[in-house]
Amino acid sequence: xxxxxxxxxxxxxxxxxxGSSRVKLWKDPELCQYATNAEREIARRLLCLxxxxxxxYVTLSSGASGSxxxxxxxxxxxxxxxxxxxxxxxxxxTNLAANINAYTSTPNYRxxxxxxxxxxxxxxxxxxxTGYAIATVTSGLLTAVDTDLSGLxxxxxxxxxxxxxxxxKAIKINRARFATLDKRxxxxxxxxxxxxxxxxxxxxxxxxxxLITDYDNREIIxxxxxxxxxxxxxxxxxxxxxEFSENQMEKQIPEIPAMYxxxxxxxxxxxAFLKNxxxxxxxxxxxxxxxxxxxxxxxxxxxxxxxxxxxxxxxxPGGLL
Numbered sequence: 001x002x003x004x005x006x007x008x009x010x011x012x013x014x015x016x017x018x019g020s021s022r023v024k025l026w027k028d029p030e031l032c033q034y035a036t037n038a039e040r041e042i043a044r045r046l047l048c049l050x051x052x053x054x055x056x057y058v059t060l061s062s063g064a065s066g067s068x069x070x071x072x073x074x075x076x077x078x079x080x081x082x083x084x085x086x087x088x089x090x091x092x093x094t095n096l097a098a099n100i101n102a103y104t105s106t107p108n109y110r111x112x113x114x115x116x117x118x119x120x121x122x123x124x125x126x127x128x129x130t131g132y133a134i135a136t137v138t139s140g141l142l143t144a145v146d147t148d149l150s151g152l153x154x155x156x157x158x159x160x161x162x163x164x165x166x167x168x169k170a171i172k173i174n175r176a177r178f179a180t181l182d183k184r185x186x187x188x189x190x191x192x193x194x195x196x197x198x199x200x201x202x203x204x205x206x207x208x209x210x211l212i213t214d215y216d217n218r219e220i221i222x223x224x225x226x227x228x229x230x231x232x233x234x235x236x237x238x239x240x241x242x243e244f245s246e247n248q249m250e251k252q253i254p255e256i257p258a259m260y261x262x263x264x265x266x267x268x269x270x271x272a273f274l275k276n277x278x279x280x281x282x283x284x285x286x287x288x289x290x291x292x293x294x295x296x297x298x299x300x301x302x303x304x305x306x307x308x309x310x311x312x313x314x315x316x317p318g319g320l321l
Contacts (some may be wrong), residue, residue: 001261003244003252007031017285025280026272028246038245038267039254044171045297046304047237048256052120055109055132056148057094060116061091066140071122074128075135078105084143089116090251092142115252119243122154127179127231131156149190149241155220155232160205161172162225164232166218172237173220176211179231185211193223223302252271260300266293 010031015023043049058071067084070077080103083096084101093113100111112119120134132154136144136259146198157178176185179301186209193200193212200210206224211232213220222232240255254261273286 001258002255003032003035003254004249006035006254006261006264006268007249009036009265010272011267013269013289014272017064022279024273025277028249030077030267030275031245031272032249033166033256034268034271035264036240037271039240039244039256040109040262041293042256042260042263043237043239046256046260047172048260049238049240050235051153051238052148052233052235054119054153055122056120056134056146058093058118058120058134058136059117059145060093060096061145063089063138065139066138066142068092068142068144069137069138069139070117071100071120071134071136072135073105073107073132074103074110074130075103076107076128078109078120079103082139084195085140093118108274114242114255116247119241123181124233129156129229152236152238153234155234157208157222157230158234159227159229160225162222163228163314164220164222166213166215166220167242168218169238170236171210171239172215174234174235174237175215178184178208178231179233180228181207181230183209184230185209186242187211187213188201189213242286245282248299254293263293263296263300266296 010252011023014026031176055073063085065085065148067082069082071079072317079099083092083099086092093116096119097111097113097118100109108123109126110121110123113119122132131150132148134146134148136146138144148166151165152170155164173187176187177183178185188210190212193210200223203224205227208222208224208226210223211220212223242255244252254264270286270293273282273289275281
């Protein structure tokens with residue numbers, strides 16, 4: 001669903017409760033923020049945005065003429081040539097992604113366009129020694145902003161490397177792999193690691209086997225410190241990368257799976273009634289729509305369990321683990 005479709009559904013519900021004249025008390029920028037909150041909440045509750053290869057993105061921020069001269073990652077061009085402005089920033093982003101996908105660089109990358117953003121993804125086996133810094137060159141009136149997502153899916157491991165900052169968008173690490181060693185990392189938390197060894201934090205450099213998560217401090221730890229340089233590939237559940245904007249409502253599509261888009265409506269209405277204003281605040285209505293949101297989330301969790309081969313959600317006391 002387009003953001004505009006979701007917003008319209010939320011406005012219809014608000015209109016049914018407060019009337020058409022009072023719906024105007026909530027402006028589109030506010031409702032867009034509530035939609036951003038809703039998508040983030042769904043991603044965190046359902047862990048439904050799983051990521052394993054995104055290294056950053058390019059945002060086409062302004063301009064109605066000119067071109068993207070080149071896009072490079074760690075100094076390596078990943079475009080075949082210039083991509084000219086075409087009709088709109090969104091269409092230009094689509095064309096830029098197509099150019100990246102059609103071109104084979106060494107190392108190679110692929111791209112996905114989302115509105116005015118072009119998400120850059122590393123092909124498995126892509127391990128530049130200096131990281132994944134993105135650099136976009138533009139000409140004319142076209143401007144672009146590069147965002148590197150270090151600490152999300154790829155971690156360069158230096159000799160004796162052990163501690164790595166975890167990106168703020170990462171929610172939960174599902175699995176990981178040491179690329180050069182060609183083996184899976186055992187993902188555990190500190191408490192689990194303590195059960196197996198009381199001195200693991202003082203281990204000296206060797207071939208690492210464990211990835212220890214510390215979400216409170218936003219970092220991951222290797223055990224042991226690596227005796228050699230390597231690349232750690234991580235698959236994680238993450239939050240959405242982008243916020244919604246009122247001037248992109250007719251083009252933006254939530255990042256979460258389409259089956260969960262409708263869930264956003266209840267959270268938007270919930271936030272609308274929590275607006276700290278005498279004419280809009282209604283705790284009873286907010287609680288009503290939050291309860292409906294919670295019901296949908298719990299049913300979605302049950303459905304995900306049902307899809308696991310051999311599972312029987314009805315055999316679990318209380319319905320959910």
